[in-house]
Amino acid sequence: MSESKTETQANVLREQLIRYLPHHLAAYGVVAALAAIIQIVSPVGFSLLKPMLFWAIFLIVHYLYVRAVNIDQEWVDERSSTITLNATDLSHIDDIKQRFEEKERETTEVEDPGNASQEQNGKQG
Secondary structure, eight states: OOHHHHHHHHHHHHHHHHHHHHHHHHHHHHHHHHHHHHHHHHOOSSOSHHHHHHHHHHHHHOOOHHOOOOOOOHHHOOOOHHHHHHHOHHHHHHHHHHHHHHHHHHHHHHHOHHHHHHHHHHHHH
8 A cells, every 4th residue: 555655646746747847947048047147137146047057957857757647649659750761761670571581591590400401411312
């Protein structure tokens, strides 16, 4: 029962992270704009660049996490279509298949040389 509670808590957290990403982006944009205005207008003795940089790193991690866990069937279908359409030259796959089949034939011929000589003797006789 504790597993289902843990899974439920993880699902709730994941849904919250997905839902709050646009709010996180908007808050960062507003605060970054205000920080830029403050830096330009007032003679502040310290830079606001470092706090904004750290926040940007957390924002990027948040974005990447949401992109990683927010995969649905529509995305899979779209991605599959894109990959299929972009794969215009499939001749290398045919070449690999042909070389593999040739290697298979060579391997079977080397493994069973007595069978080949019997077949040749049967043809001669």
